[in-house]
Structures are given as structure tokens and as C-alpha cells.
Amino acid sequence: DEFRIYAREIVEKEIEKHAADGLGRVDYALASGGARVVKHSEPFIMKSSSGDVFSLLTNRNAGSSDADKILTPSFGEPGQCFPLKGDSGFVQILLRTAIIPEAFTLEHVAKSVAYDRSSAPKNCRIFGWLHDKKGADLEADREKMFLLTEFIYDLDKSNAQTFDVLESASSRVVNTIRFDFTSNHGKPHTCIYRLRVHGREPSSLVMQS
Amino acid sequence: DEFRIYAREIVEKEIEKHAADGLGRVDYALASGGARVVKHSEPFIMKSSSGDVFSLLTNRNAGSSDADKILTPSFGEPGQCFPLKGDSGFVQILLRTAIIPEAFTLEHVAKSVAYDRSSAPKNCRIFGWLHDKKGADLEADREKMFLLTEFIYDLDKSNAQTFDVLESASSRVVNTIRFDFTSNHGKPHTCIYRLRVHGREPSSLVMQS
Amino acid sequence: DEFRIYAREIVEKEIEKHAADGLGRVDYALASGGARVVKHSEPFIMKSSSGDVFSLLTNRNAGSSDADKILTPSFGEPGQCFPLKGDSGFVQILLRTAIIPEAFTLEHVAKSVAYDRSSAPKNCRIFGWLHDKKGADLEADREKMFLLTEFIYDLDKSNAQTFDVLESASSRVVNTIRFDFTSNHGKPHTCIYRLRVHGREPSSLVMQS
Numbered sequence: 001d002e003f004r005i006y007a008r009e010i011v012e013k014e015i016e017k018h019a020a021d022g023l024g025r026v027d028y029a030l031a032s033g034g035a036r037v038v039k040h041s042e043p044f045i046m047k048s049s050s051g052d053v054f055s056l057l058t059n060r061n062a063g064s065s066d067a068d069k070i071l072t073p074s075f076g077e078p079g080q081c082f083p084l085k086g087d088s089g090f091v092q093i094l095l096r097t098a099i100i101p102e103a104f105t106l107e108h109v110a111k112s113v114a115y116d117r118s119s120a121p122k123n124c125r126i127f128g129w130l131h132d133k134k135g136a137d138l139e140a141d142r143e144k145m146f147l148l149t150e151f152i153y154d155l156d157k158s159n160a161q162t163f164d165v166l167e168s169a170s171s172r173v174v175n176t177i178r179f180d181f182t183s184n185h186g187k188p189h190t191c192i193y194r195l196r197v198h199g200r201e202p203s204s205l206v207m208q209s
Numbered sequence: 210d211e212f213r214i215y216a217r218e219i220v221e222k223e224i225e226k227h228a229a230d231g232l233g234r235v236d237y238a239l240a241s242g243g244a245r246v247v248k249h250s251e252p253f254i255m256k257s258s259s260g261d262v263f264s265l266l267t268n269r270n271a272g273s274s275d276a277d278k279i280l281t282p283s284f285g286e287p288g289q290c291f292p293l294k295g296d297s298g299f300v301q302i303l304l305r306t307a308i309i310p311e312a313f314t315l316e317h318v319a320k321s322v323a324y325d326r327s328s329a330p331k332n333c334r335i336f337g338w339l340h341d342k343k344g345a346d347l348e349a350d351r352e353k354m355f356l357l358t359e360f361i362y363d364l365d366k367s368n369a370q371t372f373d374v375l376e377s378a379s380s381r382v383v384n385t386i387r388f389d390f391t392s393n394h395g396k397p398h399t400c401i402y403r404l405r406v407h408g409r410e411p412s413s414l415v416m417q418s
Numbered sequence: 419d420e421f422r423i424y425a426r427e428i429v430e431k432e433i434e435k436h437a438a439d440g441l442g443r444v445d446y447a448l449a450s451g452g453a454r455v456v457k458h459s460e461p462f463i464m465k466s467s468s469g470d471v472f473s474l475l476t477n478r479n480a481g482s483s484d485a486d487k488i489l490t491p492s493f494g495e496p497g498q499c500f501p502l503k504g505d506s507g508f509v510q511i512l513l514r515t516a517i518i519p520e521a522f523t524l525e526h527v528a529k530s531v532a533y534d535r536s537s538a539p540k541n542c543r544i545f546g547w548l549h550d551k552k553g554a555d556l557e558a559d560r561e562k563m564f565l566l567t568e569f570i571y572d573l574d575k576s577n578a579q580t581f582d583v584l585e586s587a588s589s590r591v592v593n594t595i596r597f598d599f600t601s602n603h604g605k606p607h608t609c610i611y612r613l614r615v616h617g618r619e620p621s622s623l624v625m626q627s
């Protein structure tokens with residue numbers, strides 16, 4: 001009986017985490033929270049006659065561009081991603097608000113339901129900075145950019161992989177991040193399913209101290 | 210081995226419930242089932258430059274107004290709600306069909322993924338009546354209104370909280386309900402994520418007797 | 419402690435399967451993967467004044483027709499289906515790519531959240547063939563059609579029911595399937611929530627040998 005209670009507790013806790021966006025962690029790069037993609041490398045447009053029709057299909061969902069797919073849940077569906085040309089590229093995201101970033105989660109489609117996962121990014125780097133909305137243009141902004149983390153997305157691990165911010169960047173405030181991939185897992189194009197940005201708002205820090 | 214079978218049974222049952230809209234209970238206020246919001250207090254429109262951009266963002270989903278968000282699943286996403294001005298207000302819902310209501314579920318975004326939950330309703334009352342589609346206008350209708358339940362939404366409990374119908378209202382038939390909140394948890398505006406209406410159809414009662 | 423580890427393992431594995439489209443199996447009939455409905459029997463259009471408003475409601479989601487609902491996840495929501503006139507009919511689906519089919523999954527809404535499940539298909543047959551896109555018209559195509567499987571959808575079993583391909587059809591390549599139902603569970607119209615097609619791509623077979 002003690003055992004029954006214990007087993008039920010584990011199950012309920014794990015399902016609660018699953019229901020809370022899979023990780024149970026706040027995401028400041030969520031489209032429904034106000035984040036948006038502000039810049040990206042050249043998108044990949046597939047022909048509907050080929051076996052791969054990501055872009056054309058997803059474009060039918062009026063009102064949400066392909067780029068925004070990076071900032072929305074995938075719910076285990078292959079194709080709910082943003083395809084970019086080539087095996088290297090980038091996406092720049094204006095976050096919901098300025099935060100002190102703590103970790104990032106890169107998600108690809110799960111192995112068990114995927115047609116092919118060789119379009120997943122491999123070598124990745126994430127940069128951040130505090131974008132001044134009134135002042136400087138984008139090029140001036142790039143000078144303020146600093147490295148937040150660097151990682152390899154591993155196809156053999158869980159499909160949502162979380163990476164902590166480098167110690168060198170801890171406690172720095174950013175409202176914009178740039179996700180750079182310099183290689184993928186083999187395909188001529190690269191698909192990004194979802195990128196999440198975890199952290200805390202500076203004001204909550206003030207309140208704690 | 211007996212233990213393995215038992216553990217697996219609990220897990221499968223709980224996941225089945227989770228997959229069945231989280232509660233495994235029929236909802237007569239579901240938009241995909243035919244319910245709709247027919248009236249509400251003044252909506253809150255946020256500016257996209259602020260940290261909170263619910264309304265503007267969600268308006269991009271053509272074809273489903275913000276009000277209908279109350280009648281659709283949230284899938285653990287912050288922002289999938291209907292924001293109303295102030296800390297008090299109301300929403301009036303025409304149900305899928307006339308029912309004998311048994312309980313109501315008010316849902317807000319889960320704590321673990323929320324930016325801020327002070328926009329949740331607090332003191333709530335739900336009224337109901339049988340709206341005559343051909344006859345009386347809305348004001349005449351209000352005279353028929355009776356109290357179905359009264360509750361406080363508690364931020365420390367599960368994010369989907371279910372409240373039974375008062376005994377005084379048991380076995381009365383309604384096709385319209387009015388959700389009234391007279392306070393919230395601190396924000397200048399109030400967000401409603403989802404309201405579900407549980408019960409049984411009068412005809413099924415007839416068949417049982 | 420061993421027991422704790424074991425219980426957690428089961429839970430994580432089952433939730434992983436649930437998160438991977440419920441079955442953890444590739445679906446070549448998924449709209450987001452490029453499949454589409456190319457032909458079907460007469461659809462059923464309901465009036466919004468009745469208790470059942472499937473078609474009118476779902477038509478509001480611009481860009482995705484009712485027929486495509488068969489090729490998208492239902493996420494436990496009643497009404498996320500394609501309603502067809504009568505108790506018999508068919509749907510013809512062009513798959514994402516040519517495959518050797520292995521099994522099919524027919525899904526209806528879960529009992530616990532359904533208003534009424536008598537619109538579910540009952541006696542079903544699935545046919546397949548390799549459609550030549552350039553050449554023959556649809557009528558010529560029908561001559562190439564062969565039976566892949568035959569089954570009864572049982573309302574008392576799990577809401578997603580999987581049926582293997584007949585031995586007589588194993589290892590045959592198809593890119594088009596036809597789902598035929600000759601009876602339903604009692605309603606004057608029939609609702610199809612989702613049909614999945616599992617199998618393997620011929621090229622992967624070549625690579626294995």
C-alpha cells in the first residue's frame with residue numbers, strides 16, 4: 001500500500017512535468033510569451049513533389065511564419081520546424097523581456113517518429129547581448145555580442161537537450177540571442193524544431209537581495 | 210513481477226487520463242464541441258513593446274478570437290488565455306447543448322512555466338440559466354439566472370481546479386453560464402486560460418430511468 | 419531503492435512514448451510530413467443550431483480543410499475529425515512517400531471526453547497501390563488496388579487501435595491508400611479522427627541488404 005502511494009506520486013509528478021511544456025521550466029523565447037525571430041540565414045524551400053515538403057505545408061498555417069516555429073511547441077510532430085539552407089546558419093531571437101540567461105534547450109523531433117534526423121544541427125554556439133531598441137542599428141549591435149554557450153546536439157540523447165550558460169557569461173543581462181550552427185548531422189539543409197531560453201528576470205534578483 | 214505489472218498499470222491509466230484532456234471528463238464548454246463566448250467584460254489589449262503581449266500576439270491566429278481561448282486547451286503554454294481589463298469582470302458562454310451541470314474546472318498556466326501568475330482570477334462565481342433562443346432578449350434572460358457555484362482559485366494548488374455545483378442547483382438544466390470574478394491575484398488585468406463545464410445531458414437521464 | 423529506480427524508468431519510458439505521438443511509431447500519412455487527402459466520399463455538414471457543429475466550427479481554421487483533420491493529431495479534443503455522410507464511405511490518401519506498409523492505426527476520440535461515440539467507423543478495409551503521378555488517371559489506378567488489411571474498430575478497446583498488414587500484402591510498395599468503412603456504430607454520419615500509416619521506406623531496405 002505504501003508502495004502504491006509512492007508509485008502514484010512518481011507518476012503524477014512526471015506527468016505534471018510533461019504537461020508543463022515537457023521540462024517544467026520557464027521559456028523566455030516562447031512566441032506566445034512575446035518573443036520573436038528578428039533575423040535568420042537563408043530559409044530552405046522544398047518542392048511539394050519531393051518526399052520532403054516542410055516549408056510549403058507549414059506556410060499554409062496563415063499568420064505564423066516558418067521562423068516562428070522555432071518559438072512554439074512541436075507536440076511530437078515531424079515537420080513542425082524551420083528549415084534553413086545548408087549545414088550552417090543562424091537565427092536571431094528577440095526575447096520576451098531582458099533576462100539573465102541560465103540555460104538553453106535545443107529540441108529536434110523524437111527518433112521514434114522521425115522520417116530522418118540528419119537535418120538536426122550539430123555544432124552550436126549561442127551569443128547574447130542587450131539590444132537598445134531606440135538607438136543603434138543591427139550592425140552596431142553585433143559588437144556587443146558575447147558567447148553564452150557552446151555545445152554539440154547529440155542524436156543519441158533525449159530529443160530536448162539542455163545546456164547551461166558558460167561561467168564567463170553568468171549574471172549578464174540580455175534581451176537578444178543569436179543561435180549559430182556550424183554543422184549538422186548530414187543533410188544538405190538544417191531543421192530547427194525549437195529553441196528555449198531559460199533564466200531569471202533581473203527584477204526578481206533585486207527582490208531577492 | 211507482480212509489482213512490475215502493477216506499476217505499469219498505474220502509469221498507463223494516468224497517461225490515458227492525461228491524454229484525455231488531462232481530466233478524462235466531458236467538457237460542454239469546448240469550442241471544438243460547439244460552445245462559444247457570447248458576451249464578456251472589456252478585454253485588455255497590451256502593447257507589444259511591453260513585456261506582456263498576450264492580446265496582440267494571439268490576435269495573429271486568424272479565425273479564433275481571444276475570447277475563444279477560454280474554450281480551447283492551453284497545452285501548457287503561457288499566453289494562451291483571454292485577458293480582461295481590471296481585477297473583476299465576466300464571461301458568458303453558450304454551451305454545446307443544454308445540460309444538468311455537475312462541476313466546473315478553472316485552469317490557469319502551470320507555476321513551473323509561468324512568467325507571472327498574479328493575473329489569475331481569485332474570487333469566482335458561476336451562474337446559469339436556460340436561454341430561450343427565439344424569445345427573450347439578453348436582459349430578460351438575466352432574471353432567470355441562478356447561482357451554480359462559488360469558489361476561490363488557489364495559486365498553490367494544481368493549475369486545473371474543479372468545483373462541484375451547489376446542492377441548491379443540482380438537477381437544474383442550463384445551456385448558458387456566466388463566469389464572474391470579483392478579484393484576482395494582484396495584476397491590473399485578469400487572464401482566463403480555460404473554463405470547463407462538466408455535467409450530463411437530460412436525455413441520457415431519461416434513458417437511465 | 420531499486421524499486422524507485424525501476425518505477426521511475428517505467429514512467430519515463432511511457433511518457434516518452436506518449437510524447438512521441440502516443441505510439442512512438444513513424445506515420446507516413448501525417449499532413450505535416452507531406453501526406454494529403456486526395457479524394458473522399460460526400461462530407462457531412464452540420465448546422466450550428468444543432469448540438470453538433472463539427473464542420474462549421476472546424477472550417478473556421480483557415481488553410482486546413484476538414485479532410486486534413488484525418489492526417490493531424492487530435493490531442494484528446496472531441497470534434498477534431500472529418501465527418502462524412504452516412505454509415506459507409508471512404509477516404510483516399512496520398513502518402514508522404516512510397517513505402518512498404520506494415521500496420522495502420524485508426525483513432526477515435528477517447529470515451530472519457532466524448533459526447534457520443536456512435537459516429538465511429540466499425541467495419542473497415544484498407545487498400546493500397548502505387549499511383550503513377552504522370553500517367554494513368556484515377557479510374558485506371560483503381561485496377562491496381564489490392565487489400566492491405568481488414569478490421570473492426572472496437573469501442574471498448576483503446577481509442578487508438580493498430581492493425582497489421584495482411585501477409586498476402588507484405589513487402590508490396592504503395593504510395594496511396596484507400597480507407598473504406600462499410601458500417602459505423604449507429605449514427606447517421608461517420609467521423610474519422612485520425613488514420614496513421616506505419617511502414618518502412620524501400621530504400622532503407624536496400625541499405626540493410
Ligand SMILES: [K+]
Nearest residue numbers: 069072073074
Ligand atoms: K516547433
Ligand SMILES: [K+]
Nearest residue numbers: 278281282283
Ligand atoms: K486556452
Ligand SMILES: [K+]
Nearest residue numbers: 487490491492
Ligand atoms: K485529428
